[in-house]
Structure formats: structure tokens, C-alpha cells
Amino acid sequence: MKKIRIGIIGAGRIGKIHADNLLRHPQTEIAAVGDLFAGDELNEWAERRGIPVVTRSSGDIIGDPSIDAVFICSSTDTHVPLIKEAARQGKHIFCEKPISMDIRQTEEALEAVRLAGVKLQVGFNRRFDHNYRRIREHVRAGAIGDVQLVKITSRDPAPPSEDYIRSSGGMFMDMMIHDFDMARYLTGLEVEEVYAQGGVLIDPAFGRHGDVDTAIVTLRFAGGALGVIDCSRKASYGYDQRAEVFGSKGSAETANDRPNTAVLSTEEGVWSDKPLYFFLERYEAAYRDEIERFVDCVVRDEELPVDGRDGAAAEKIALAAKLSLLSSRPVKLSEIE
Numbered sequence: 404m405k406k407i408r409i410g411i412i413g414a415g416r417i418g419k420i421h422a423d424n425l426l427r428h429p430q431t432e433i434a435a436v437g438d439l440f441a442g443d444e445l446n447e448w449a450e451r452r453g454i455p456v457v458t459r460s461s462g463d464i465i466g467d468p469s470i471d472a473v474f475i476c477s478s479t480d481t482h483v484p485l486i487k488e489a490a491r492q493g494k495h496i497f498c499e500k501p502i503s504m505d506i507r508q509t510e511e512a513l514e515a516v517r518l519a520g521v522k523l524q525v526g527f528n529r530r531f532d533h534n535y536r537r538i539r540e541h542v543r544a545g546a547i548g549d550v551q552l553v554k555i556t557s558r559d560p561a562p563p564s565e566d567y568i569r570s571s572g573g574m575f576m577d578m579m580i581h582d583f584d585m586a587r588y589l590t591g592l593e594v595e596e597v598y599a600q601g602g603v604l605i606d607p608a609f610g611r612h613g614d615v616d617t618a619i620v621t622l623r624f625a626g627g628a629l630g631v632i633d634c635s636r637k638a639s640y641g642y643d644q645r646a647e648v649f650g651s652k653g654s655a656e657t658a659n660d661r662p663n664t665a666v667l668s669t670e671e672g673v674w675s676d677k678p679l680y681f682f683l684e685r686y687e688a689a690y691r692d693e694i695e696r697f698v699d700c701v702v703r704d705e706e707l708p709v710d711g712r713d714g715a716a717a718e719k720i721a722l723a724a725k726l727s728l729l730s731s732r733p734v735k736l737s738e739i740e
Contacts, residue, residue, distance in 0.1 A: 406432045407430055407702065410434055412438075415438075418477075435454070435455070435457070438457075463673045472494055472496065475499060480644075490519035493519060498526065498699050500525055501720050503718070509715050512711070517682075522707055524602075525711060528583070529585055530668050530708060533688065534657035538646060539617070547648060547650035547651075549628075551629070551650055552648075553590055553624075554631055556632075556643055557578070558636075559646075562609075565608040571723060573613070575618070575724040583717045586720075587717070597731070614675050616636040619634075641678040660679050660685055723735070723738070
């Protein structure tokens with residue numbers, strides 16, 4: 404079977420993770436990797452993996468007629484123009500979140516994809532996590548009845564650098580956007596209204612850049628179900644990722660993944676291992692699975708499990724949360740245009 408030839412644009416941490424997973428897939432080959440700051444380090448990295456082309460120009464990749472699909476792992480401000488050009492060139496697209504920080508630009512990118520008839524998958528890797536997937540299966544099977552409440556906890560083990568904070572797009576678009584997508588994914592419901600509160604309780608650098616490091620967002624879904632998401636940029640005990648969906652017949656919930664499930668109990672106390680430290684460890688398998696599903700959908704011409712519409716929906720919730728925080732009031736998603 405012919406292999407899918409893939410070009411990767413953006414060779415930072417996430418681009419390299421995707422590259423290594425693609426290299427393990429029997430139906431893919433990496434034709435080229437591009438990064439604006441490509442140098443000796445990237446050349447050596449690519450050579451060790453047998454990747455034949457390293458370039459500083461995304462055009463070299465998108466313009467290569469032998470490349471079937473592109474992975475866009477570059478900075479967010481480049482996503483929309485790269486998606487548009489890749490679509491015009493007839494290439495399938497995997498794009499890291501968010502598509503953009505402007506919903507109109509995102510919709511322009513989605514229209515380009517629609518007109519070209521290519522596939523666009525957004526990198527919401529948590530949808531492929533074994534724990535969250537099981538909650539969704541229970542909800543879809545009707546095991547918990549009608550959804551009434553959703554609770555999501557998302558806390559990083561350490562805050563990012565100030566350089567990252569400066570260009571990240573803020574907590575709602577950078578970090579909590581995964582949780583907004585999870586709220587839709589786990590319940591199968593659309594969010595209609597958002598109310599956000601936040602503060603700078605960890606690092607004043609967030610405040611210097613108009614951001615928060617601690618936040619609570621409440622959601623109202625179509626049909627009346629309610630949700631609450633709490634986020635923190637620093638949990639001293641590790642990466643804290645939990646969720647519960649409560650309904651008229653019961654609830655489905657998931658706890659943190661740990662290195663092992665052993666618990667020591669003595670008269671002095673009870674001990675277990677801390678959660679896995681960060682997202683690379685916690686979602687290692689999910690990153691592999693999202694790649695496999697994208698490739699399968701391209702090869703078999705199947706519907707993607709998470710597409711540009713899902714990306715746009717999460718972005719609208721993030722924008723509504725930011726507006727809510729700034730205006731100190733609930734914001735309906737219908738206000739976001």
C-alpha cells in the first residue's frame with residue numbers, strides 16, 4: 404500500500420513528538436520538516452531519523468506535489484495562512500490548537516478547507532485518552548441518564564516561562580481550550596453561556612501580560628445542564644487531570660493516571676504515588692492514537708473524529724470566557740462573532 408507522505412511545519416516540542424509517532428506508523432513517511440529557525444540541531448535530529456529534507460520555508464513543504472498531508476505545529480499566528488495555502492494545494496491538514504485567536508479568521512480557514520475538499524483535524528489529543536473516552540462511551544450509551552452536571556479539573560505542575568506567557572494567547576485560549584473541548588466531547592452537548600472568574604495567585608508575570616493563572620469557568624449547556632471547570636497553572640503534586648459527568652441515573656468519573664496503583668496504608672497514614680508529572684507522560688498514548696486516527700481517515704476517506712468545527716467551537720467558548728472575565732458577567736456564545 405502506498406505510504407502517505409507528510410510534511411511537518413514547526414519543529415518545536417510538539418512537532419517532534421508528532422514526527423516520532425509518524426515514523427512508527429507503517430503507512431506514513433516524513434518527506435520534510437520545516438522550521439523558521441532550522442539549524443544544525445534540527446538537521447542532526449532529522450538525519451538520525453532518516454528525514455530527507457529540512458527547510459526554513461513552509462512553502463517548500465506546501466508546494467511539494469509529492470506531499471499528501473501537512474502537520475502544522477508552528478506558532479498560532481501562522482495557522483490560518485498555512486491552512487489556506489495547504490488547502491489550495493489539495494493537502495490534508497493536521498493543525499495544533501487553536502486554529503487562531505480570531506473566530507472570523509478561523510471560519511475563513513474552515514471555508515478554504517471545505518472548498519478544497521480536504522480533511523482538517525485539530526490537535527485535541529485528550530479526546531483519544533483512554534479515561535476520557537470511557538466516560539464518553541458511558542454517556543453515549545445512556546448509562547448515566549440525562550446529563551445534569553459536568554466537573555473538570557485541569558492543573559499544570561508548573562507555570563510556563565514569561566516568554567511563553569507573553570505570546571500564549573492567555574489561559575482560556577492556550578490551556579483551558581482543551582477543557583472546553585472536553586466539556587463538549589464528554590457530554591455531546593453544546594455550550595450556550597459562559598461565566599468566568601480568574602486571578603493572579605501564582606506568578607505576577609501573568610498579570611503583567613493581562614492574563615490569569617487561576618480560573619473557574621461555569622458553563623450552561625443547551626438543554627439546561629451545568630458545568631464547572633477549574634484550572635491552575637501550578638499544582639505542587641503534579642499534573643492534575645480529572646473529570647466527572649453526573650446524570651439522572653448516575654455518574655461517570657475518572658481520576659489521575661499514576662505510575663502505579665499501589666497504595667500503602669499503615670497506622671501512620673495512607674500513601675500513593677503522585678500523578679504523572681506533565682502532559683507528555685500523561686497523554687503519551689493519546690498522542691499516538693490521534694495520529695493513527697488521522698492517518699486512517701486519510702487512507703480510508705473517513706470522517707475525522709475531531710475537525711475544524713470542533714476547533715472553532717472550543718475557540719468560541721474561550722473567547723466568551725475571556726469576555727466574561729473582562730466584563731464580570733455571563734456571556735452567551737451567540738455574542739461571539
